[in-house]
Amino acid sequence: MVKAFGGLVVAWIIGMAIAEGLTAYGVDHWPLLGSVQAHITADATIYLIWQAVAIYVLVGGTIVYCAIRFRARPGDSGPPAYQRRYFGPFVIFWLIMSIAINLANTIYPGMVGLEQLWGIQLKAKHPLVVDVTAQQWKWTFSYPKQGITDVSKLVVPVGQTIDFVLRTKDVMHDFWVPAWGVKKDVIPNEIRHLYVTPTVLGSTKTNPMIRVQCSLICGNGHPMMRAPVEVLTKAAFKTWVSNNSF
Amino acid sequence: MATTDVQGRTVGGAGGGEQPFVWSMVLPMVRAGLFGFIGYFAAAWITAMVTHSVIVNPLPATLGYVFGLLGWIAGSGIWDGWIRRAFGGEEAPSLTGVERYFRFSSDPKATAVRYVIFNVLAFFFAGLAAMMIRIQLLTPDSTSWWLSEVHYNMTFGIHGLMMLLAVAASVIVGGMGYYLLPIMLGARTVIYPRLLGLSWWLLPPAAVAVFLSPLIGGFQTGWWGYPPLAQNSGSGIVFYALGAATLLTSSLLGALNIMGTIIYMRAKGMSLGRVPMFVWGLFAASTILIVEAPATFTGTLMDLSDMILGSHFYTGPTGIPLAYDDQFWWLFHPEVYVFALPAFALWLEILPAAAQRPLFARNWAVAGLLGVSMVGVMLGVHHYFTAVSAVRMPIFMTITETVSIPTGFVFLAALGTLWGGRLKLSSPVLLCLMAMMNFLIGGLTGIFNADVPADFQLHNTYWVIAHFHYTILGAVIFSWLAGLYWWFPKVTGRMVNEFWAKFHAWWFFIFFNMTFFPMFILGIEGMNRRIAVYLPYLHPLNEFVSISAFFLGAGFLIPAANLYISWRSGKKAPQNPWGSKSLEWHSPSPTPYIVFPEGSEVTVVGPNDNYADGAPEPFVWAPTAAGK
Ligand SMILES: [Cu+2]
Numbered sequence: 082m083v084k085a086f087g088g089l090v091v092a093w094i095i096g097m098a099i100a101e102g103l104t105a106y107g108v109d110h111w112p113l114l115g116s117v118q119a120h121i122t123a124d125a126t127i128y129l130i131w132q133a134v135a136i137y138v139l140v141g142g143t144i145v146y147c148a149i150r151f152r153a154r155p156g157d158s159g160p161p162a163y164q165r166r167y168f169g170p171f172v173i174f175w176l177i178m179s180i181a182i183n184l185a186n187t188i189y190p191g192m193v194g195l196e197q198l199w200g201i202q203l204k205a206k207h208p209l210v211v212d213v214t215a216q217q218w219k220w221t222f223s224y225p226k227q228g229i230t231d232v233s234k235l236v237v238p239v240g241q242t243i244d245f246v247l248r249t250k251d252v253m254h255d256f257w258v259p260a261w262g263v264k265k266d267v268i269p270n271e272i273r274h275l276y277v278t279p280t281v282l283g284s285t286k287t288n289p290m291i292r293v294q295c296s297l298i299c300g301n302g303h304p305m306m307r308a309p310v311e312v313l314t315k316a317a318f319k320t321w322v323s324n325n326s327f
Numbered sequence: 328m329a330t331t332d333v334q335g336r337t338v339g340g341a342g343g344g345e346q347p348f349v350w351s352m353v354l355p356m357v358r359a360g361l362f363g364f365i366g367y368f369a370a371a372w373i374t375a376m377v378t379h380s381v382i383v384n385p386l387p388a389t390l391g392y393v394f395g396l397l398g399w400i401a402g403s404g405i406w407d408g409w410i411r412r413a414f415g416g417e418e419a420p421s422l423t424g425v426e427r428y429f430r431f432s433s434d435p436k437a438t439a440v441r442y443v444i445f446n447v448l449a450f451f452f453a454g455l456a457a458m459m460i461r462i463q464l465l466t467p468d469s470t471s472w473w474l475s476e477v478h479y480n481m482t483f484g485i486h487g488l489m490m491l492l493a494v495a496a497s498v499i500v501g502g503m504g505y506y507l508l509p510i511m512l513g514a515r516t517v518i519y520p521r522l523l524g525l526s527w528w529l530l531p532p533a534a535v536a537v538f539l540s541p542l543i544g545g546f547q548t549g550w551w552g553y554p555p556l557a558q559n560s561g562s563g564i565v566f567y568a569l570g571a572a573t574l575l576t577s578s579l580l581g582a583l584n585i586m587g588t589i590i591y592m593r594a595k596g597m598s599l600g601r602v603p604m605f606v607w608g609l610f611a612a613s614t615i616l617i618v619e620a621p622a623t624f625t626g627t628l629m630d631l632s633d634m635i636l637g638s639h640f641y642t643g644p645t646g647i648p649l650a651y652d653d654q655f656w657w658l659f660h661p662e663v664y665v666f667a668l669p670a671f672a673l674w675l676e677i678l679p680a681a682a683q684r685p686l687f688a689r690n691w692a693v694a695g696l697l698g699v700s701m702v703g704v705m706l707g708v709h710h711y712f713t714a715v716s717a718v719r720m721p722i723f724m725t726i727t728e729t730v731s732i733p734t735g736f737v738f739l740a741a742l743g744t745l746w747g748g749r750l751k752l753s754s755p756v757l758l759c760l761m762a763m764m765n766f767l768i769g770g771l772t773g774i775f776n777a778d779v780p781a782d783f784q785l786h787n788t789y790w791v792i793a794h795f796h797y798t799i800l801g802a803v804i805f806s807w808l809a810g811l812y813w814w815f816p817k818v819t820g821r822m823v824n825e826f827w828a829k830f831h832a833w834w835f836f837i838f839f840n841m842t843f844f845p846m847f848i849l850g851i852e853g854m855n856r857r858i859a860v861y862l863p864y865l866h867p868l869n870e871f872v873s874i875s876a877f878f879l880g881a882g883f884l885i886p887a888a889n890l891y892i893s894w895r896s897g898k899k900a901p902q903n904p905w906g907s908k909s910l911e912w913h914s915p916s917p918t919p920y921i922v923f924p925e926g927s928e929v930t931v932v933g934p935n936d937n938y939a940d941g942a943p944e945p946f947v948w949a950p951t952a953a954g955k
């Protein structure tokens with residue numbers, strides 16, 4: 082049995098090299114991260130991917146290894162010599178590892194990520210307020226302090242925290258800009274807030290990840306419930322405001 | 328107590344297949360269908376007349392469904408086989424032959440076989456819906472030539488609800504569990520055999536209603552049925568709510584039976600330490616259903632009440648839509664453990680016999696199954712982190728991640744059992760190992776949705792679709808097939824064709840992964856779920872997924888043909904083809920109608936997984952005092 086374990090370790094090393102290599106390639110090709118929040122949520126996702134791949138190789142690799150190493154050859158019958166019902170060190174190691182991984186995951190990326198997201202929200206002293214109204218099946222945006230009402234395109238400045246005030250006129254919807262890495266459901270009879278700090282200039286035309294998309298089934302028009310987004314420099318945003326307010 | 332007259336009698340080798348099949352045996356099913364049809368249209372039409380509406384409106388459809396269901400049940404033989412006695416009449420005697428498969432019957436084996444056939448049919452039609460979805464997604468916008476958005480929404484709503492409630496919820500519990508539960512425990516039948524019989528007859532009307540919901544307007548909500556969208560997107564939601572409530576009621580009746588049978592009907596010497604693992608899996612799944620199912624089907628009925636009675640639980644200016652989500656996910660997240668726990672248990676049942684080794688760390692495995700069922704109750708909220716208040720996020724993140732600890736015990740036991748064994752890689756074993764590999768991906772990707780920051784981005788994207796298909800299709804359905812192949816000899820007396828079973832296992836494994844793995848990438852790239860139309864930059868991957876899905880779907884014809892042909896003309900099976908020490912292999916194949924004839928009684932004297940050379944037999948047969 083000890084000899085078999087040596088073979089398993091070799092299988093793990095080979096598997097780990099292949100799998101984490103593929104992961105590195107995948108992470109290099111990560112889609113656009115267009116906001117501070119997107120970096121936080123993507124960091125959580127990427128960290129968990131590294132971890133999941135490692136666990137998959139260790140546990141899944143053992144299953145495959147056992148299936149090959151301990152299979153009965155044709156014509157081979159009779160029970161194996163090894164009949165242990167329990168092996169304390171393995172069970173205790175497994176138990177400690179699974180509790181440790183869980184605790185660690187809850188702290189990072191879970192609580193740390195949440196704390197960062199909430200921190201941005203608390204620190205934003207004068208966020209740009211954008212009222213978002215969802216209805217079947219369109220989005221309308223208003224800028225109460227800028228005196229802009231009911232535009233169908235979302236225009237925001239880069240580098241400033243925005244407080245999206247979310248309301249719905251009918252059913253539940255969900256406000257999501259994929260490039261910004263966060264989403265929030267819009268619930269009837271309630272008002273919700275989503276804080277986003279865009280960091281990348283661009284528009285729906287230059288990158289389709291920068292788009293408003295309804296992400297909660299809201300009826301037949303759900304897939305088409307999109308709105309164009311434009312992330313401008315602060316100066317260009319001022320110009321846009323002065324051209325559109327009255 | 329629960330042993331009926333017929334089952335107490337000594338019927339030497341009264342097998343199910345001895346009387347030849349004649350078409351008139353199907354009549355009770357035809358009668359049930361006729362009564363159901365009449366009940367539906369009479370009630371719907373009268374209601375429509377009285378309320379001056381039309382029969383496709385919500386209220387007539389609701390009453391039609393209720394009376395249709397009653398008519399169907401009455402026609403199935405429940406009236407003369409059960410209820411008439413309650414009014415002082417004679418109860419019709421139980422039938423022991425082939426005809427018991429086509430009418431109400433208190434024989435759990437007949438009920439289980441009907442479950443398998445129902446599951447296969449529901450799987451086929453819900454699978455066709457999946458193929459329609461993938462045809463739609465072959466191109467970014469095919470609504471002009473294929474399904475409109477309206478039809479697309481109906482299609483995936485039906486696909487989801489049917490796959491979850493009519494397939495996954497009962498494939499292992501209903502099809503295998505009800506068959507094996509009494510036999511594995513050494514009981515003559517389950518504790519409430521008539522209730523178990525009823526549980527099957529509730530399924531077909533519910534499934535038919537959901538599949539036919541487009542006829543009365545369909546529903547646009549997907550399988551969630553969230554208000555207030557539910558109320559303003561087609562009267563078909565009536566059939567959704569009633570169908571879901573009926574299917575859950577059926578699960579609940581089965582769960583009561585499982586629980587009671589395990590507690591009260593174990594053979595002498597069958598201590599909890601010797602109960603087979605598969606039975607432990609059923610037990611853990613039943614605790615979930617008994618505790619949580621009522622809250623959730625009450626929720627769907629309250630939602631229905633908002634629609635037809637004008638109440639405002641979830642809708643209107645005072646309604647709280649999120650209350651529905653709380654009730655809905657209270658059961659429906661744990662429901663995935665109702666599918667998965669019996670599948671886990673099935674691996675642990677099959678692997679020791681295949682490796683000819685005792686189950687490793689058995690107590691930990693049992694603790695794992697029960698632990699999942701207990702922790703599983705408390706984590707539904709992770710399905711709407713994007714909607715809940717901040718204070719609920721850390722709590723439910725922690726609880727959701729905790730569930731991986733007891734789940735890990737199952738893998739611990741399985742790995743310990745494989746290690747140092749002498750594994751016979753027959754097709755059921757191969758499928759079990761594949762299910763474990765798939766579940767590993769499904770479980771690990773679940774952590775992303777439990778983790779609040781990651782979930783803020785991945786929620787409602789194709790990541791989630793990939794994740795739960797890995798757990799449900801990849802783990803539960805693979806395990807279902809493993810179980811079908813493993814116990815097929817016991818039920819039919821014939822062996823499954825091993826070559827085609829293995830061929831299909833590999834086919835299925837490859838195309839399953841080719842279909843669902845790219846969906847993780849699609850999710851990361853911003854493809855959200857439930858959309859008929861998507862942006863062109865997602866086209867190449869979607870095309871790849873669709874084509875893989877067609878191969879996967881076509882692959883299901885292989886086991887269908889294999890099982891049918893093997894049943895008709897497969898190799899005759901020996902009594903115990905796998906060398907298992909479990910009790911169900913102690914009776915001849917196929918299982919006779921009376922598994923444990925009166926006159927002898929089984930006593931369990933040792934663990935039933937001792938495969939060492941010269942190990943003592945775990946079961947002893949002794950004559951009973953009542954035996955003549
Ligand atoms: Cu919407």
